[in-house]
Amino acid sequence: MEPNLRRSSSDGELLKDPASYRRLIGRLMYLTISGLEITYAIFTLSQFLSQPHTAHLYALHHLLRYIRSTVGQGLLFSTNFEKRLMAYVDADWAGCPNTRRSVTRFCVFIGDSLVVWRSKK
Structure with a gap:
């Protein structure tokens, strides 16, 4: 998903049957444990x-195509990696277009490997 792309609750037409959208989101929530890049x-x-609207369903299908193309990737630590802990934080004031609430994000790296990532409204 593009970082500066703002989704709103009025994108596209309303889905006639939102049950499949809800099921897919529920199943993908499990992947956030191991797939940190898809959490946001x-x-x-x-x-x-x-x-859910049609634009949200299209974005979900795009995410599913991304997951299918990155099945063999994972978190790898080399045997001689530099033991360095780095953290980055970002916050945008009133960044959500629907609720006008702030979104805070952070990520933590050990060496060059991402180990923790979170985004919270």
Whole structure:
């Protein structure tokens, strides 16, 4: 998902049967444990569970194509990696277009490997 792309609750037409959208989001929530790079996209799309629109479904299908193409990737530590802990934090004031609430994000690296990532409204 593009970082500066703002989804709103009025993107596209309302889905006639939102049950499949809800099931897919529910199944993808499990992947956030091991797939840190998809966490932001899943949590952004899960904000529209009550009234998903076609644009949200298209974004979800795009995410599923991304997951299918990156099945063999994972977190790897080399035997001689530099034991360095780095953390980055970002916050945008009133960044959500629907609720006008702030979104705070952080990520933590050990060496060059991402180990923790979180985004919270």
